[in-house]
Amino acid sequence: MSxxxxxxxxxxPAASDRPSPSxxxxxxxxxxxxxxxxxxxxxxxxGSAAVVGAMGxxxxxxxxxxxxxxxxxxxRIAEHFLYLGALMLFALHVLVLQRLLRAxxxxxxxxxxxxAEFGLLIMAASSMLHVSTSPxxxxxxxxxxxxxxxxxxxxAWHGAQSVFDTMLATGVLLVPIGIVLLGVAMRSAPEFxxxxxxxxxxxxxxxxVGAVIAIVDPGSAFSAVSVLxxxxxxxxxxxxxxxxxxxxxxxxxxxxx
Numbered sequence: 313m314s315x316x317x318x319x320x321x322x323x324x325p326a327a328s329d330r331p332s333p334s335x336x337x338x339x340x341x342x343x344x345x346x347x348x349x350x351x352x353x354x355x356x357x358x359g360s361a362a363v364v365g366a367m368g369x370x371x372x373x374x375x376x377x378x379x380x381x382x383x384x385x386x387x388r389i390a391e392h393f394l395y396l397g398a399l400m401l402f403a404l405h406v407l408v409l410q411r412l413l414r415a416x417x418x419x420x421x422x423x424x425x426x427x428a429e430f431g432l433l434i435m436a437a438s439s440m441l442h443v444s445t446s447p448x449x450x451x452x453x454x455x456x457x458x459x460x461x462x463x464x465x466x467x468a469w470h471g472a473q474s475v476f477d478t479m480l481a482t483g484v485l486l487v488p489i490g491i492v493l494l495g496v497a498m499r500s501a502p503e504f505x506x507x508x509x510x511x512x513x514x515x516x517x518x519x520x521v522g523a524v525i526a527i528v529d530p531g532s533a534f535s536a537v538s539v540l541x542x543x544x545x546x547x548x549x550x551x552x553x554x555x556x557x558x559x560x561x562x563x564x565x566x567x568x569x
Contacts (some may be wrong), residue, residue: 350550
């Protein structure tokens with residue numbers, strides 16, 4: 313065999329290096345599951361907001377959350393469980409995005425996933441606010457609680473609330489930063505396309521600005537802007553991730569192999 317022939321043979325990828333049909337099927341299945349997680353998480357978070365609106369729940373930082381807790385306890389628990397479920401599904405979707413994007417741009421995909429997961433973890437830790445409110449509300453409404461102790465109970469509740477607010481502010485700052493990095497990785501992934509990549513970068517930037525304003529001015533409601541940006545990203549990216557898993561013959565690991 314001539315030298316040229318040997319070079320031609322060595323340049324061809326070995327059959328063992330190509331993804332097997334079972335590996336491709338598993339990758340598409342992972343993509344479908346990740347997309348469903350992102351979409352379901354968005355639906356759960358919208359449902360959490362719907363519970364607040366339908367039941368007329370006060371703002372979490374309103375003192376009525378403490379003084380009227382017995383009347384709104386069921387609504388608060390439902391709101392918080394829906395919120396926590398949404399964050400868990402978001403975290404799963406981000407992990408799938410990292411798997412799909414790492415071949416296109418490993419640093420941006422890895423760093424974006426890590427930052428977003430940190431943020432979602434912190435937001436999840438702040439989700440069960442009613443756990444700290446419930447004992448204080450019971451003490452506040454107890455018949456044997458001296459009236460002069462009520463202001464002290466309110467101060468304790470405000471202190472607990474401030475801790476949860478701090479965690480929420482930190483989370484809604486970190487997650488959009490991760491979204492921007494994932495958007496950068498999407499620019500190098502033809503399966504996602506430039507429009508989705510720029511949409512992710514824009515949503516992440518809007519979320520960062522909203523979070524910074526909320527941190528500088530804690531009394532503002534700009535953290536809601538960051539949460540909305542996260543939800544919109546999860547819905548549009550989740551739909552694309554889901555459709556990728558349904559596209560026949562789509563090799564999601566081609567560039568990696």
